Amino acid sequence: MTSSTPETNHPDLWLPDWPWPEADSHKHKRGSLGVVTGPAASTGAARLAARAGLRIGAGLATLFCPPSATLVNAAHETAVMIKPFSTPDALAELASSSKCVLIGPAAGVDSTTRENTLEVLKHAGSSVLDADALTVFKDQPDALFNAITLPAVITPHDGEFSRIFPGLLDQYTRAEAAAIAAERSGAVVLLKGNETLIAAPDGRLTVNRHASPFLATAGSGDVLAGMIAGLMAQGMEAHRAACAGAWCHGEVARRVGPGLISEDLPDALPGLLSEFYARRA
Numbered sequence: 199m200t201s202s203t204p205e206t207n208h209p210d211l212w213l214p215d216w217p218w219p220e221a222d223s224h225k226h227k228r229g230s231l232g233v234v235t236g237p238a239a240s241t242g243a244a245r246l247a248a249r250a251g252l253r254i255g256a257g258l259a260t261l262f263c264p265p266s267a268t269l270v271n272a273a274h275e276t277a278v279m280i281k282p283f284s285t286p287d288a289l290a291e292l293a294s295s296s297k298c299v300l301i302g303p304a305a306g307v308d309s310t311t312r313e314n315t316l317e318v319l320k321h322a323g324s325s326v327l328d329a330d331a332l333t334v335f336k337d338q339p340d341a342l343f344n345a346i347t348l349p350a351v352i353t354p355h356d357g358e359f360s361r362i363f364p365g366l367l368d369q370y371t372r373a374e375a376a377a378i379a380a381e382r383s384g385a386v387v388l389l390k391g392n393e394t395l396i397a398a399p400d401g402r403l404t405v406n407r408h409a410s411p412f413l414a415t416a417g418s419g420d421v422l423a424g425m426i427a428g429l430m431a432q433g434m435e436a437h438r439a440a441c442a443g444a445w446c447h448g449e450v451a452r453r454v455g456p457g458l459i460s461e462d463l464p465d466a467l468p469g470l471l472s473e474f475y476a477r478r479a
């Protein structure tokens with residue numbers, strides 16, 4: 199177990215690795231992101247995430263949805279694409295052609311989400327797991343950890359963290375708990391809160407305090423997961439992508455300020471990204 203003090207998150211840690219498009223880039227080169235939606239009445243969280251992933255630079259963002267959710271998704275989206283799937287095998291095929299897949303936001307706490315999550319972990323180039331994709335492993339967290347063999351980020355809030363790492367938050371500091379969780383799971387663990395801990399299995403440990411209390415609103419975590427997945431779709435290394443996502447999420451929240459709703463966050467990214475772009479070497 200590490201007892202080291204976390205490094206404070208700052209753009210110097212990841213801005214040099216920002217995946218800017220080259221002059222000869224095209225959308226496929228910039229990286230494809232897939233986001234799995236829940237059934238028809240539970241699709242908003244995944245749409246927030248997909249929009250965030252596209253805004254942060256993924257060349258293609260596609261919602262992978264059960265057939266029942268096709269029309270509701272299609273009615274809401276324009277730049278984000280929609281691909282329905284009916285079975286875990288069909289999702290596996292879609293995941294195989296994605297550089298990163300995000301699953302969990304409003305996916306549903308049921309065996310379908312569990313099977314779909316295992317397919318994503320096996321077939322996507324990299325994965326981000328949030329919300330229900332973590333909760334479904336409450337009774338058997340080792341089944342989740344054993345399936346993590348490729349780059350993966352998990353983004354639990356305290357409730358979700360305690361379901362898959364029972365007792366850690368009672369026995370250790372948040373920094374220690376996140377570090378142990380990363381080592382145990384093999385994933386980068388981003389433990390959300392007003393101070394967010396970001397731990398990698400190799401021992402890197404970062405704390406993000408660049409945030410806003412106005413992030414305490416429904417769907418803001420879904421946007422964060424989408425930002426991280428969008429950066430991983432562009433090839434950014436998992437721990438750096440998680441740190442970059444957390445900082446940018448906090449910065450756009452500060453810019454929006456009082457009255458913030460989650461929809462505002464992705465659309466505040468271009469202003470921030472333009473400042474980053476002007477600073478590049």
Ligand SMILES: NC(=O)C1=CN([C@@H]2O[C@H](COP(=O)(O)OP(=O)(O)OC[C@H]3O[C@@H](n4cnc5c(N)ncnc54)[C@H](O)[C@@H]3O)[C@@H](O)[C@H]2O)[C@@H](O)CC1
Pocket residue numbers: 240241242243244302303304305306329330333355356357358416417419420
């Ligand atoms: N627009 C949408 O469609 C949204 C859908 N959402 C989805 O709604 C489902 C339920 O998510 P929730 O996160 O509300 O609920 P959870 O199913 O994770 O359970 C919430 C419970 O967890 C415990 N908890 C402990 N620490 C917590 C913390 N820091 N934050 C929140 N809960 C904490 C509390 O006891 C709380 O009652 C998920 O599938 C989620 O993705 C939410 O993301 C909100 C937005």
Ligand SMILES: Nc1ncnc2c1ncn2[C@@H]1O[C@H](COP(=O)(O)OP(=O)(O)O)[C@@H](O)[C@H]1O
Pocket residue numbers: 329355390391392393394409410411412413414415416417418419420421422
């Ligand atoms: N008081 C706060 N100060 C700073 N950030 C916060 C605060 N409350 C919540 N957040 C951030 O908002 C996000 C909430 O995510 P989450 O709990 O998953 O919500 P949701 O499921 O509604 O998307 C996380 O990134 C968390 O760090």
